[in-house]
Structures are given as C-alpha cells and as structure tokens.
C-alpha cells in the first residue's frame with residue numbers, strides 16, 4: 300500500500316472507530332477514494348489567524364489531506380486570494396460520513412448533490428450509488444470545471460452542472476436523494492419538488508446560533524416531514540443564504556446610544572456554544588442573531604454585550620431577556636436536545652416542531 304493508501308485506511312478506521320461509519324459500503328468508499336486528488340492545494344489557518352497555502356510541495360501535505368479536518372480551498376469566490384471569507388472547502392470527513400449515512404443511499408438510486416466543491420464528496424457518492432446516478436451542481440463555474448476534471452481523471456463520471464443549486468437540477472429529476480453540502484436558511488422548495496415521494500433530503504440549516512443537520516422525507520409535492528439529527532453540522536451557506544457579517548465593528552455595540560445594564564446568571568456560552576445542550580433552542584429564540592465572543596447582534600440594531608455577571612442591552616429588542624425567557628421555556632419543556640425536534644415543510648411555511656409547538660425556520 301502506498302503512503303496515501305495507508306493514510307486513507309487510517310482515516311477510514313478512525314471514522315469507523317468513532318462510530319460515524321457503520322456501513323461497509325461507506326467504509327469501502329472512504330478507503331478507496333483518493334482525497335488527495337481533490338485537494339492539490341488548500342489553506343490552513345495559523346495561530347495568528349493568517350492563512351497558509353498548503354500544496355503538494357509542503358512536507359505535511361499528504362498527512363494533512365487525510366486528517367479528519369475541514370480544508371478551505373477558496374476565499375471570496377476568488378481562486379487567487381489567500382484569506383477572506385471561505386467560499387469553498389472540503390468538509391470534515393466525520394461530517395461527510397454522518398451526512399452520507401443519513402442519506403441512506405443505495406446503488407442505483409439517483410442522487411443530487413448541491414455544492415460540488417472539490418468533487419471529493421461526489422466521488423464518494425459515485426463509489427456507492429454509481430456514477431451514472433449522481434448529479435452534482437455548483438454555482439462556481441471554475442470549481443465545477445476543476446471538480447469534473449478531477450473526477451474524470453479518477454474514474455468517476457457523474458453529471459457535473461454549473462448553476463444555482465437552490466433550483467435543484469430539473470433536467471435529471473426526479474431524485475431519490477438530495478444532499479446539500481452547503482447550508483440553507485430554509486429548504487428550497489425545488490429540492491422537495493424534485494425528490495420522489497418517500498425520497499430523502501439531507502442538509503444543514505444555516506443559523507448563526509443553533510445550526511442543525513436535518514433529514515426530510517419528501518411527499519413529492521414540495522412538502523415534507525423530517526427531523527433534526529443528533530449530530531451538529533455547520534456548513535458554509537449556499538451563496539445568497541449568507542447573513543451579513545453583523546459582528547463587524549465593536550463600536551457598533553457596547554455603549555452606543557441608549558442601553559440597559561443588569562445582572563445575569565446565564566453564562567454567554569450556555570446560549571451560544573454549540574456544545575451547550577440549550578444552544579439549539581437558543582437559536583429558535585435568537586433567530587437571525589449573530590454571536591461573537593461575548594456579544595450578540597441582530598440586523599435590526601439590537602445588541603448584547605455580556606460582561607460575565609451583567610449584560611448591556613441596546614437597540615429595539617432586549618435579546619438577552621429573550622435568551623433568558625427561552626431557557627425557562629426550554630426547562631419547562633424537559634430540556635429537549637436538537638434530535639428531539641421535528642422539521643415540517645409545508646406550503647404555508649417551514650417550521651421546527653416539538654410536540655404541539657412550532658416555530659418558523
């Protein structure tokens with residue numbers, strides 16, 4: 300076995316050992332598909348926040364490629380810059396494996412992937428479903444072209460499309476499975492319309508607080524029912540679903556205009572740390588709110604500055620009051636975890652559900 304093969308086997312064993320790969324078909328796919336062919340270069344963030352371009356000439360390139368890590372491959376939609384807002388990456392293999400397992404795809408089923416990126420995930424899909432059954436779409440024509448070349452060079456021949464994945468790809472519909480490897484603030488109706496009744500859509504919800512990985516079963520008429528998965532999934536948003544980077548300047552918050560100061564016993568991280576069991580529910584109360592290290596902001600001008608034992612709140616709404624009320628409600632509901640919530644996609648709206656309760660996505 301060559302070096303790449305050995306590292307690949309190690310990565311697959313790691314995914315198996317961690318319990319994210321249960322299915323022998325995906326184990327074989329992760330063992331077989333050469334991730335390094337899809338990552339001739341990527342960017343690694345250094346401790347000082349700067350980005351380093353890592354190419355095959357770098358002594359650690361191959362080892363890094365096969366680490367269970369997300370690798371950024373493009374910033375600001377521009378292939379020539381190093382640094383900025385990431386617009387393409389090869390996702391963390393653990394998350395890929397979780398999403399692929401949830402997709403429950405079988406050989407011969409037709410699959411649409413939204414977000415071709417490097418092409419690595421498409422190659423895994425081809426390995427399991429068969430190239431002829433895979434369609435993959437990316438909005439960026441350069442990424443799409445390069446992914447197609449790399450896929451072909453490695454013996455995978457899915458249908459690669461350049462276009463807005465929010466529209467699905469009607470030309471090859473209906474699909475049995477739709478997998479989005481970029482996140483959405485609401486599930487595009489085209490995905491459900493182009494999925495056969497009983498077919499599955501797997502995607503991540505783009506919510507700055509309380510992001511979620513969801514699995515929806517299509518009714519075939521643009522509606523569907525599903526659930527939030529136990530695993531957390533944070534993906535870069537579908538272009539156009541990105542929120543403005545609301546936490547730009549600090550001056551925007553603390554001390555600007557009128558504000559209230561009061562004591563609080565709710566730690567900031569309880570509401571905002573993805574590892575906190577309350578964070579998913581906090582995302583419902585704090586819909587559209589972006590979190591920094593110790594502050595919150597909403598595009599309506601509301602803000603919170605959390606000082607540990609007290610908070611400053613300004614703007615039209617008191618966001619920390621909302622967070623504290625949400626903790627109370629969450630406790631009354633029995634402290635549900637993300638996987639206890641349902642997802643309901645109806646003609647009159649998209650909702651997260653818990654028992655009789657529902658909230659707009």
Ligand SMILES: C[S@@+](CC[C@H](N)C(=O)[O-])C[C@H]1O[C@@H](n2cnc3c(N)ncnc32)[C@H](O)[C@@H]1O
Pocket residue numbers: 386387388389390413414415416417418419420421436437438439442462463464465480481534535536537538539
């Ligand atoms: C996290 S990357 C996908 C990773 C990819 N599956 C892989 O294996 O490398 C997200 C991708 O979504 C693409 N994307 C963003 N907005 C899109 C849209 N509206 N339609 C299709 N693709 C989009 C980006 O160009 C980027 O390549």
